[in-house]
Amino acid sequence: MRLRSTSGSTRRRSLVTLFVATLAGLFIWVPTASAHGTIVGPATRAYQCWQDWGSQHTNPAMQQQDPMCWQAFQANADTMWNWMSALRDGLGGNFQGSTPDGQLCSNGLSRNNSLNTPGPWRSTNVGSNFxxxxxxxxxxxxxxxxxxxxxxxxxxxxxxxxWGNLDFITQTGKYAPAKDITFNVQTSGYTGQHIVFTIWQASHLDQTYMWCSSVNFT
Incomplete structure (x- = not known):
């Protein structure tokens, strides 16, 4: 009885396996369309929680040391893990009409509702010009x-x-694509604990980001 060689079929299986693995790798490494960014200085609430507690989010000390981040992690840890993707599409510039009072810090996203909760959020010290x-x-x-x-x-x-709790400070012009964009903000008459509320209208699509940064004017 003749024995059929299996070397050809083995090679074919190996090539198929390699091809599938390559495709899987491509799907893994392609960045998602929602991976963008946030205001890192003064840090937004979600970014502050991720920066301070992301590597130790199960640390029970968080409940006493940073209760606002603790409640945010308990509500939905994805709010902090995805600090770069709090966007909404197609608002057409109707920021106030599409974002109810009490939902500004979450950009109207229910999954990020913990960011709207009042409390002793950790704040960044800033001067009148920052x-x-x-x-x-x-x-x-x-x-x-x-x-x-x-x-x-x-x-x-x-x-x-x-919206009625906010003073409009400034609107910038257009910025070219860059990983880091920094601009100055000039204010006067503010002291103590405040919220800096920032709207970023991204250039590539009609995508709007809204954030709250907790600050202390010194």
């Missing part, structure tokens, strides 16, 4: 940034943020 720093993994640039500061007398420890 810099905002966007880190954008995808380098999409900006049609503009719009910056607000919570009104003097608003208490972020006890009040949720609404």
């Amino acid at each position: 810099s905002l720093h966007l880190y954008d993994q995808a380098s999409h640039g900006a049609d503009f940034f719009r910056v607000y500061v919570s009104k003097q007398g608003f208490n972020p420890a006890t009040q949720t943020l609404g």
Whole structure:
């Protein structure tokens, strides 16, 4: 009885396996369309939680040392893991009409609702003139940034943020694609704990990001 050689079929199976593995690798490494960025200075609430606790998110000390991040991790850890992807499509510039009061810090995304919770969020000390720093993994640039500061007398420890609680500070011009964009913000008359509310209108599509950065004007 003749024995059939299996060397050819073995080679074919090996090639198929290699091809499938290569395709799988491509799917793994292609970045998602939602991977963009956030304001890293002064840090947005989600970025601050990820930066301070991402490597130790199961540490029970977080509940006492940083209760606002603790409640955020308990509500949905993905809010912090995906600090770069809090976007909404197709708002057409209707930021206020499409984002109800009390949902500004989450950009109207229910999965990020913990970011709207009033309380003792860790804050960044800033002066009357400070810099905002966007880190954008995808380098999409900006049609503009719009910056607000919570009104003097608003208490972020006890009040949720609404549009009527904000003072409009500035709107920038267009920025070319870059991973890091920094610009100056000039204010006056603010003291103590506040929220800096920033809108980033990305350039490549009609994609809008809104964030809250907790600050202390010194």
